[in-house]
Amino acid sequence: MITETSPKTELLTEVAPEWEPPMPPTDLIFDDGELLESKRHRMAMNVLIDSLYQHWSGRCDFFAGGNMFIYYSSTQARNRDDKGPDFFVVLDVDGKTDRQGWVVWEEEGRYPDMIVELTSPSTASVDIGKKKDIYEQTFRTPYYFIFNPFDGKSLEGWSLENNRYQKLQPDDRGWLWCKKLELWLGTWEGTIQQESAVWLRFYDEQGNLVLLPGEVAEQERQRAEQERQRAEQERQRAEQERQRAEQERQRAESLAAKLKELGIEPDSV
Structure with a gap:
């Protein structure tokens, strides 16, 4: 027996499109x-x-x-x-x-x-x-x-x-x-x-x-200032040592001159 396919049946046999989830908002x-x-x-x-x-x-x-x-x-x-x-x-x-x-x-x-x-x-x-x-x-x-x-x-x-x-x-x-x-x-x-x-x-x-960036910068500034002060202190100490050495040299030369005036050789003192 031949049965006729109704238009409704034909619609049901069509392949439904694959479901896709809604896209997230873009606005x-x-x-x-x-x-x-x-x-x-x-x-x-x-x-x-x-x-x-x-x-x-x-x-x-x-x-x-x-x-x-x-x-x-x-x-x-x-x-x-x-x-x-x-x-x-x-x-x-x-x-x-x-x-x-x-x-x-x-x-x-x-x-x-x-x-x-x-x-x-x-x-x-x-x-x-x-x-x-x-x-x-x-x-x-x-x-x-x-x-x-x-x-x-x-x-x-x-x-x-x-x-x-x-x-x-x-x-x-x-x-x-x-x-x-x-x-x-x-x-x-x-x-x-x-x-x-x-x-x-x-x-x-x-x-x-x-620390915050500004605090780090301040810490670095203080560290650099401390290093500068230490370097300055070292420079001053070196200058003091140089001055003391110069004073000792001048005293030695003065003593040698006086001994010479007295006719005394420095090596014999």
């Missing part, structure tokens, strides 16, 4: 014109960025940024949700690549290895709530810290253990160890660009302050 923005909460917050961010690049000046296998967008999903990119942390570090990436922001799908799925939020009373609930959850559950960032630049005793931190953040315990100095960076995070009281405050700073494993 990303990297500057919304919004500034950090205060000048102190901006300076605190730059202190962390500049000192880390100074400390790792011989390396190009990391990226450190701040107050810049991190894009990690199409939904988040479309909604402009969670613009990004105040400071973050990604290890084992090409640090020479020019980046306006951090786009996870363009970075082989890499997320930050360490994040710092410079918090304030108006952002604290988000920093320890929504943002902390994102960094823990989506980013899987191994180390997360918060610090209020106007409160020198506000440093807190967490490390990711078994996919959950566990609070880090400070040492006797109040510092927190970041194993990923092999650096301490602690406070330092002093003046930076005419701003006196308690700053969040890096310290190396031996407890030495990680």
Whole structure:
């Protein structure tokens, strides 16, 4: 028996095109014109960025940024949700690549290895709530810290253990160890660009302050000045020795002249 194939049946037998996932957004923005909460917050961010690049000046296998967008999903990119942390570090990436922001799908799925939020009373609930959850559950960032630049005793931190953040315990100095960076995070009281405050700073494993480029330059200037002073002291000592030798020579010549006047040969004295 011959059966006729209906047009509907023919449509069903056609090969469906292969499904492709939607492409990530390409209309990303990297500057919304919004500034950090205060000048102190901006300076605190730059202190962390500049000192880390100074400390790792011989390396190009990391990226450190701040107050810049991190894009990690199409939904988040479309909604402009969670613009990004105040400071973050990604290890084992090409640090020479020019980046306006951090786009996870363009970075082989890499997320930050360490994040710092410079918090304030108006952002604290988000920093320890929504943002902390994102960094823990989506980013899987191994180390997360918060610090209020106007409160020198506000440093807190967490490390990711078994996919959950566990609070880090400070040492006797109040510092927190970041194993990923092999650096301490602690406070330092002093003046930076005419701003006196308690700053969040890096310290190396031996407890030495990680210096800013300007501090390194000042240290080099002081070292050069000390070397100049030592060289000047050596020059003065050499001049004094030369003068003493000259005085001894003159005394010897004067004595020889007097002995000659007396008819005494110097060798017979």
